[in-house]
Amino acid sequence: MNHWRDNVRTMVPYVPGEQPQEGGIIKLNTNENPYPPAPGVAEAIRNMDADRLRLYPDPSSTALKRALADRYGVGEDQIFIGVGSDDVLSMSFLTFFNSKKPILFPDITYSFYDVWADLYRIPYLVRPLTGDFRLRREDYYIVNGGIVFPNPNAPTGLCEGLDLIEDILAHNPDVVVIVDEAYIDFAGRGKSAAVLIPKYENLLVVQTFSKSRSLAGMRIGFAMGSPALIAALNDVRNSFNSYTMSRAAQEIGTASVLDETYFQETAAKVIRTREQAKKDLAELGFVFPDSSSNFIFASHPRVPAKVLFQELKQRHIYVRYFDKPRINHYLRITIGTDEQMAALKKALAEIIAEQA
Amino acid sequence: MNHWRDNVRTMVPYVPGEQPQEGGIIKLNTNENPYPPAPGVAEAIRNMDADRLRLYPDPSSTALKRALADRYGVGEDQIFIGVGSDDVLSMSFLTFFNSKKPILFPDITYSFYDVWADLYRIPYLVRPLTGDFRLRREDYYIVNGGIVFPNPNAPTGLCEGLDLIEDILAHNPDVVVIVDEAYIDFAGRGKSAAVLIPKYENLLVVQTFSKSRSLAGMRIGFAMGSPALIAALNDVRNSFNSYTMSRAAQEIGTASVLDETYFQETAAKVIRTREQAKKDLAELGFVFPDSSSNFIFASHPRVPAKVLFQELKQRHIYVRYFDKPRINHYLRITIGTDEQMAALKKALAEIIAEQA
Numbered sequence: 275m276n277h278w279r280d281n282v283r284t285m286v287p288y289v290p291g292e293q294p295q296e297g298g299i300i301k302l303n304t305n306e307n308p309y310p311p312a313p314g315v316a317e318a319i320r321n322m323d324a325d326r327l328r329l330y331p332d333p334s335s336t337a338l339k340r341a342l343a344d345r346y347g348v349g350e351d352q353i354f355i356g357v358g359s360d361d362v363l364s365m366s367f368l369t370f371f372n373s374k375k376p377i378l379f380p381d382i383t384y385s386f387y388d389v390w391a392d393l394y395r396i397p398y399l400v401r402p403l404t405g406d407f408r409l410r411r412e413d414y415y416i417v418n419g420g421i422v423f424p425n426p427n428a429p430t431g432l433c434e435g436l437d438l439i440e441d442i443l444a445h446n447p448d449v450v451v452i453v454d455e456a457y458i459d460f461a462g463r464g465k466s467a468a469v470l471i472p473k474y475e476n477l478l479v480v481q482t483f484s485k486s487r488s489l490a491g492m493r494i495g496f497a498m499g500s501p502a503l504i505a506a507l508n509d510v511r512n513s514f515n516s517y518t519m520s521r522a523a524q525e526i527g528t529a530s531v532l533d534e535t536y537f538q539e540t541a542a543k544v545i546r547t548r549e550q551a552k553k554d555l556a557e558l559g560f561v562f563p564d565s566s567s568n569f570i571f572a573s574h575p576r577v578p579a580k581v582l583f584q585e586l587k588q589r590h591i592y593v594r595y596f597d598k599p600r601i602n603h604y605l606r607i608t609i610g611t612d613e614q615m616a617a618l619k620k621a622l623a624e625i626i627a628e629q630a
Numbered sequence: 631m632n633h634w635r636d637n638v639r640t641m642v643p644y645v646p647g648e649q650p651q652e653g654g655i656i657k658l659n660t661n662e663n664p665y666p667p668a669p670g671v672a673e674a675i676r677n678m679d680a681d682r683l684r685l686y687p688d689p690s691s692t693a694l695k696r697a698l699a700d701r702y703g704v705g706e707d708q709i710f711i712g713v714g715s716d717d718v719l720s721m722s723f724l725t726f727f728n729s730k731k732p733i734l735f736p737d738i739t740y741s742f743y744d745v746w747a748d749l750y751r752i753p754y755l756v757r758p759l760t761g762d763f764r765l766r767r768e769d770y771y772i773v774n775g776g777i778v779f780p781n782p783n784a785p786t787g788l789c790e791g792l793d794l795i796e797d798i799l800a801h802n803p804d805v806v807v808i809v810d811e812a813y814i815d816f817a818g819r820g821k822s823a824a825v826l827i828p829k830y831e832n833l834l835v836v837q838t839f840s841k842s843r844s845l846a847g848m849r850i851g852f853a854m855g856s857p858a859l860i861a862a863l864n865d866v867r868n869s870f871n872s873y874t875m876s877r878a879a880q881e882i883g884t885a886s887v888l889d890e891t892y893f894q895e896t897a898a899k900v901i902r903t904r905e906q907a908k909k910d911l912a913e914l915g916f917v918f919p920d921s922s923s924n925f926i927f928a929s930h931p932r933v934p935a936k937v938l939f940q941e942l943k944q945r946h947i948y949v950r951y952f953d954k955p956r957i958n959h960y961l962r963i964t965i966g967t968d969e970q971m972a973a974l975k976k977a978l979a980e981i982i983a984e985q986a
Contacts, residue, residue, distance in 0.1 A: 277804035278832045279858070281729040281775060287868030293686055307684050316680035324672035327882070328663050328844035330649055357713060360871040368749075373637040393724075393869045419637060448633035476634045488684035491877035502635070512643030513749045515716040521847035522878040526683070 302608040303592040307488035312536040314529035331521045341531040351501040359482035359495030369510040370450035373419030424454040429606040431565030457567035459486035475500040585625040658964040659948040663844035668892040670885035697887040707857040715838035715851030725866040726806035729775030780810040785962040787921030813923035815842035831856040941981040
């Protein structure tokens with residue numbers, strides 16, 4: 275009896291950051307945007323027609339795709355849309371990583387990559403970052419079945435230059451290279467690998483509405499690449515679920531993309547607060563890689579990260595702590611509002627004074 | 631060059647029914663509900679807080695899960711929620727069908743099953759329905775890696791009794807048996823296999839908000855089963871995407887479940903119209919299995935289904951036609967409002983008069 279258990283795919287799932295449901299918390303643990311989405315989003319909600327929800331959504335998300343294609347200067351056949359960038363990345367693993375050769379990604383990176391590889395039984399090889407958390411381009415010259423890395427990287431916040439990305443692409447014409455740009459909008463202009471798409475048919479650039487567009491709650495991500503890559507992704511997606519994007523997601527997502535001014539202003543505000551937070555953290559003795567994202571990956575030479583994490587939580591400030599080799603001396607602190615960061619600074623100063 | 635194409639998973643995707651974006655069409659082709667969702671849905675939209683969309687949703691969809699558990703009399707640990715029942719079924723294939731033995735499903739059935747089996751490289755064996763489109767229980771006594779069938783079946787609309795389902799379960803304690811109940815709410819009371827869950831740990835019952843709850847546009851489906859099955863599904867889901875259900879889907883879905891009266895009334899209205907449509911179609915000479923769903927699978931002895939399909943489309947009435955062996959003499963006609971069905975009847979009478 276119970277032999278059905280023998281055929282169950284047993285997984286050790288990814289563990290997301292805590293999502294406390296109670297209020298009164300300063301939530302700097304899951305890289306959400308402290309500012310609301312574009313005003314057009316509230317308007318899209320006001321205009322949402324409950325009666326129309328009885329109908330299936332447009333399976334191609336045409337309006338959202340068109341808005342993205344216009345915004346990013348690519349063809350509509352170069353955009354793939356999914357339920358957050360996790361869905362887009364997971365579908366990309368399933369679609370493109372079918373070689374018997376291992377795929378490559380850094381040892382310190384988004385913790386979902388090895389989970390997806392396990393889920394789809396894709397062989398993989400981790401390539402350690404340098405001591406200062408940099409990607410070493412030569413590590414990606416070896417024979418492989420595909421490459422994926424975030425840029426800026428998570429949880430380090432470091433952004434590699436386009437020359438490194440192009441070098442990796444030039445050395446890997448026979449596999450798909452995925453650049454996971456969840457945080458690119460906080461890196462300043464001219465950093466996205468999207469400019470390389472016309473030159474490299476095997477480049478997939480993945481972005482999300484969850485961070486810079488303040489829409490983590492709506493689950494919208496997208497990929498840009500050559501029409502050939504996007505067509506393959508769509509075929510797999512359509513073999514999985516014809517209608518992944520709800521009418522609400524399509525309407526809200528489109529409203530967000532159409533307000534470029536708000537988007538730029540919000541990203542600029544987060545960047546300004548981040549630069550101030552770097553000064554404040556340095557003042558308290560923290561060391562950290564120079565973040566290009568909406569978080570700072572910081573370590574204190576005298577107070578263990580785990581203690582800081584727990585003490586902050588006592589004070590109702592949530593940050594992220596990873597109990598993993600090489601990064602267990604660090605906290606990943608999301609950039610909040612100026613007020614939230616001031617409260618964080620005050621709390622950290624107190625804790626350090628008590629502990630050190 | 632271009633060897634990256636060698637490792638692309640090449641799929642022949644499922645083709646959903648047409649979703650014409652223009653108005654003025656009588657849309658009876660994708661089994662949507664002709665009535666709007668519960669009034670609480672419009673209220674949930676009015677109450678939706680755009681600012682909160684910056685935050686990730688509750689990854690466990692606790693409120694929606696609680697509402698479903700209460701409604702269906704199971705534990706919260708017996709409910710799995712996904713992006714439509716396609717997402718739930720696809721995740722279930724990935725989670726439970728990992729045997730080298732073939733899974734079994736009927737030859738005439740929901741056309742996504744073989745697509746998912748191909749996607750995940752699951753061996754399968756189709757078991758032909760009888761000449762009158764019935765499931766033969768003995769066909770499911772052979773050694774297998776899992777069983778899945780819709781009840782009521784699509785596109786036939788026929789509902790098998792609980793005795794047949796329990797017999798199949800009793801013969802298959804060592805594999806997971808999935809009963810796909812997308813249309814069960816149109817079958818009348820006491821037909822859902824959910825009552826067998828306490829007795830069979832290997833039974834998974836899948837339902838959807840797309841049909842009886844008039845929420846195809848929001849993409850919500852769910853499964854009920856033993857805590858062991860649900861835990862395995864959640865682990866795989868969490869290995870794929872931590873946050874599949876948006877805040878909008880959670881809030882709207884919960885509002886729908888909480889209005890039981892509206893739900894019952896709407897299902898009853900569709901059933902009444904269906905019974906009238908059976909009389910009307912019989913009057914026009916159609917033959918059809920006795921549908922327990924929100925569609926009728928009808929064939930005319932003198933006018934080919936393909937001609938009827940095309941002629942109806944000329945008259946802006948969309949129905950579904952499957953150009954496949956054994957079912958290419960049939961139209962699948964979704965039950966609309968009484969007015970829509972009267973217009974359909976009139977159009978069919980004209981076409982038959984012209985063609986016959």
